Amino acid sequence: MNSDSNRKHNFSAGPCTLPLEVLRQAQQEFVDYQGAGMSLIEMSHRGKHFDAVAVEAMALSMEVFQVPDDFSVLFLQGGAMLQFSMIPMNLLTHGQKGAYVNSGAWADGAITDAKAYGDIYTAWDGAENNYTRMPTSAELAMQDHTRYLHITTNETIGGIRFAEWPEVDVPLVGDVSSEYMARRLPWEKFDLVYGGAQKNLGPAGMAVIFIRKSILEHTNRDLGRYLRYDIHEASGSMFNTPPVFPIYMFGKVLKWMKKQGGLAAMETLAAEKSGALYRAIDDSDGYYTCPVEVACRSQMNVVFRLPSEQLEQKFLSESAQVGLMNLKGHRSVGGCRASIYNALPKSSVDALAEFMADFSDNNARTNG
Template sequence: MTVQQTDQKQKHYFGAGPSPLPQPVLEALGRDAVELTTVGLSVLEISHRSKAYEQIQETAKQRLRRLLNIPDTHEVLFLQGGASLQFAMVPMNFLPEGRTAGYILTGQWSEKAYDEAVRVGAARVAATGKPHEWRQLPVLPENVVSADDAYIHITSNETIVGSQWKTFPHLSAPLVADMSSDILSRPIPVDQFHLIYAGAQKNLGPAGVTVVIVRKDWVEEASPNVPKILQYGVHLKNDSKYNTPPVFAVHAVERVLAWVETEGGVPAMAKRAEEKAKLLYDAIDESDGFYEGVVRKEDRSLMNVTFRLANRDLEPTFLAAANDAGLKGLSGHRSVGGFRASLYNAVTVESCAALAELMRAFRKRHS
C-alpha cells in the first residue's frame, strides 16, 4: 500500500493514554474554553448547578445511551478518580461479608482491580492468564462462578500487553467490566453487565472523568456502610452532582460523543478499528519473524497493538526512525518492552498506514 505524503500538521500519535482527541473536538473545545456562546462565559467558569451544565451533562448521557444502546434498566454516572477508584468502589459497594467476588485476570490492570478487592473482602482468582505471561486470555473453567460470588470482574481490553475479549462470557453471577480502553470502539451487550466503568482518556474524552453504567436495581442492593462519596446510590440520587463534577471534562466527553455520532456511530468506529489494526498486524505477520506479536493472534487487541523486533538490538534504532518520521508514542510499557501502538478512535487510518509503511521500509533496510 502506498501512502501519500501527509500534511505537515498531521499528527501521528499512538500513546496509550491520554489519547488523541478528534481535531474538530479540539477546535470546538478551544472556542468553548474562551466563551460558551450560550451563556457568555468560558465553559471552565460555569457553575455545575447551572442550567448550562445540566444541559451538557444530560446531552452527554443521552448521546451515550444512543451510541451504546443502553437499556432503561441501567443508569449512566459521571464520576471522578479514574478506573483506579472503581477498583475499590465496586467491592466496597457490592462485596458483602460472607460473599466472594471472582476476578478473571488477563494482565496488570485486572490484577490491580483484584489487589484492591482483596483489601475490601473475600476476592478470589476465578481464572488467570499469568502462567502464559498474559500472552493469551485464560480458558474459563466450568466452575468459574462460585456459589458465593457476588459478582465476576473482567477487564475487556488490557492496554499493556495488548489482549482483548472478543466476546463476553454469559455467567450466572453479575458481571462487572473495566472497559476503559475499548469502550465506544465496538458494540457491547450492555444488558449482559451489572456494571461497566471506563476512564475517559482513551475513547471518551480527556482524563478527569469516569463513566459508569450500572443496573439501577443492583445499586439498591449496595452496602450503605461506606462513605457517601463512594456510594453509587448517592451519585445516582444526585445525578452525578453529589460533589462538584469535572465540568470541562464532561463537556469534552459530550463533544467527543457528538463527533462519534457524526462519524457513523459505534459500528463505524468498530469498522475503522478493524481496518487500522489489520494494517499493523499484517505488517507484523508478513515479516517472516522480523517483527513478533506479543499476544496470540486470536486474543489480539484492536486498540493496543504490541510487538517486538526479533533482533532486540535494533529496537532503539526502530524507535528513533519512528520518531524521525513523526510517529510518536510507540514505546511499549516498561514491563513488556518493545512497542505499543494504541489505536483509539481518534487515531486515523492514515496514521496507521504511515506506521505500517515505516515498518516495511525498516525491515527492508535491516533484513
C-alpha cells in the same frame, strides 16, 4: 495548530488522541462559552450552561453505546482506579464473594485493591501463559456465593482482549477503559461497566460508569457518601462538583462519534486499523512478532517486538523523526505498542504500516 499537517500521528496509550474537529470546537469556545463572557470551566456546575452540557452528554452516552434503559450512567472523578475499590465496596455484602480474571497489569491492580474491601478470589490467572491470552469459559473456576465476575475486557499493556464473552452464572463487571465505545457489549450479561475516559473518549479526569438500576437497591450503604453509587445516581452525578471539563469534551467526542456512524462504525474501523497493523506484523517473515495468541489480539493496543532491543530503539527513534509518536511499549514489558483508539485516523495506521515495511527492508536482521 493551523492545519492537519501540523499534527503528529499519536499512538499514545493514554491520554488518547482526540478528534481534531473536537479540539478546534473547544478552542473556539474556551474563553467565551456561548456568549456568556466566561469559559464553561469557570461557571457554576449547577448553572444552565453546564446543566445542558451534562444532560446532553449523559443522553448521548446511552445512545451511542446502545445502553438499555435499565442502566444509569454516572460521571465520577478518580478514573478507573477508584472504581477498583468502589466496586467491591458497593456490590459485596455479607457472605458474598467477588471473582476476578487476572489477565494482566490492570486486572491485577483491580484484584489488589478489591482485596482490601471484600472476599476476593482469582477465577483464572494468566501468569503461566505470560498474559498472552484470555481464558475460555471452561477454564473459569467459579465458587459458590459469588456476586460477580470482574473482567478487564482489553488489557492496554499486554495487548489482549476478550474476543468471546465469559459464559458464567453470575453477572459480569467490566473494566472497558481501553476499548470504551469501540465494540458492542452484551448488556444482558453485565451489572456494571466502567472505565477511564482518557483512553478512548476524552481527556483524563473522569470515570464513566454504567450500572444496572435494579442493583442500586441492594448496594452497601455503610460507606462514605462519595463512595456510594446510589447517591451519585440519585443526584444525576451532581452530588459534588463534577469533572466539568472532561464531561464537556466527552460530550463533544460523542457527537463526533455519532456523526461518523456511531458504535457500528467505530467497531468496523477498529477491526480495519488493527487488521492493517497485524498484517504488517504477520507478513514481515518474522521480523516483527506479536506475543499475543491470535484469537485474543487487541483491536486497540497492538504490541510487537523486533529482532533485538537495539533495533527496537532504532525503530522508535526513526519513527518519531517522521511523526509516528508514542510507540514505545509499556516499561513493564518493553517492545513496541501502537494504541489505535477511535479518533486516530486510518491514515495514521497506514503511515505506520508503511514505515514498518520500509524499516524492515532497510535494517536487516543481522544489523541487530
